[in-house]
Amino acid sequence: MGQTCxxxxxxxxxxxxxxxxxxxxxxxxxxxxxxxxxxxxxPSSNETIPYIVTIAKQTNTPVTIIGGGSNLVVGDRGIxxxxxxxxxxxxxxxxxxxxxxTVVVDAKVTKKRFVEEAIEHGLAGMEFMAGIxxxxxxxVIMNAGTTMGTFSDIITxxxxxTADGTLLTVANTSLFSYRKSMLPEGAIVVSARCxxxxxxxxxxxxxxxxxxxxxRKNKHPLDYPSAGSxxxxxDGHASWKLINDAGLRGxxxxxxxxxELHTNFIVNTGKATAMDxxxxxxxxxxxxHKLYDINLEPEIRFIGEF
Ligand SMILES: Cc1cc2nc3c(=O)[nH]c(=O)nc-3n(C[C@H](O)[C@H](O)[C@H](O)COP(=O)(O)OP(=O)(O)OC[C@H]3O[C@@H](n4cnc5c(N)ncnc54)[C@H](O)[C@@H]3O)c2cc1C
Numbered sequence: 001m002g003q004t005c006x007x008x009x010x011x012x013x014x015x016x017x018x019x020x021x022x023x024x025x026x027x028x029x030x031x032x033x034x035x036x037x038x039x040x041x042x043p044s045s046n047e048t049i050p051y052i053v054t055i056a057k058q059t060n061t062p063v064t065i066i067g068g069g070s071n072l073v074v075g076d077r078g079i080x081x082x083x084x085x086x087x088x089x090x091x092x093x094x095x096x097x098x099x100x101x102t103v104v105v106d107a108k109v110t111k112k113r114f115v116e117e118a119i120e121h122g123l124a125g126m127e128f129m130a131g132i133x134x135x136x137x138x139x140v141i142m143n144a145g146t147t148m149g150t151f152s153d154i155i156t157x158x159x160x161x162t163a164d165g166t167l168l169t170v171a172n173t174s175l176f177s178y179r180k181s182m183l184p185e186g187a188i189v190v191s192a193r194c195x196x197x198x199x200x201x202x203x204x205x206x207x208x209x210x211x212x213x214x215x216r217k218n219k220h221p222l223d224y225p226s227a228g229s230x231x232x233x234x235d236g237h238a239s240w241k242l243i244n245d246a247g248l249r250g251x252x253x254x255x256x257x258x259x260e261l262h263t264n265f266i267v268n269t270g271k272a273t274a275m276d277x278x279x280x281x282x283x284x285x286x287x288x289h290k291l292y293d294i295n296l297e298p299e300i301r302f303i304g305e306f
Pocket of ligand 1: 064066138139145222227
């Protein structure tokens, strides 16, 4: 456990949320890898966040933010300092408020719930989110999406706390690019205001979502832990095709394997370490670069100590 994790800090932080000490990050990530975080807090409400970041700042405790943990590879040696988990939990699933086509949604709400409730309200425009795991905050930060659309298409503005605990609302103007958002370093997204459209026929939206989920089930290796597509698509290329054509379908390092179903996925076959995944990512990059002179940029994020 790191030296930042003193009893005083633990005692102070635990007033503001559910606090875990020395907790394996594998239980908070869809890849199911990652060593222990010194401390992990699930804030009891958005209003406790400025207190949490202030304690962290005053005690020189490094802060790492996660949402649903579906785009992350956490190092085998874990994370020093404090992880702030802005994910849904049984006690607190976050709030969604509908007002016409405007939806104000907490960062911790899952995309699945957002889509389901938007359909119930007769709305459309969020279908692209169907089947993407994790929460709204992580979706905003990653500008997650598919060829059908991305978060940037529906966000009006985002409310976040900056690293020094100041509440800030940022409009969606040049905030997003491909799988990227430009919020200030260390900002914690607490909610997003989205603009959807009235569905011409809500049954059609429901059926579209069903079809997307069916297709994803056929195309993605959902039986194994993963973090979705590993690499962004380079201009004019599909990463899965480059990896496939490089002969890497099914290639493994330790417990990490290039999925046979979708070659831009790496799956954890059961006992993968974060290092196995990292080495496999590097091997794919080297191979594709050697063969095609193309750099593959990871979409998944590596955090913590490897
Ligand atoms: C099976 C599978 C399929 C997937 N399919 C897709 C897909 O089709 N399209 C796609 O874009 N992605 C896809 N992904 C990747 C992933 O689900 C998305 O990137 C998702 O939006 C990440 O959300 P999360 O809540 O899990 O974020 P996390 O993985 O927890 O975090 C991602 C990043 O966001 C930051 N973050 C999270 N929450 C906050 C917050 N509240 N405030 C500030 N920073 C925050 C973290 O620091 C981190 O840098 C897939 C993943 C899996 C496992």
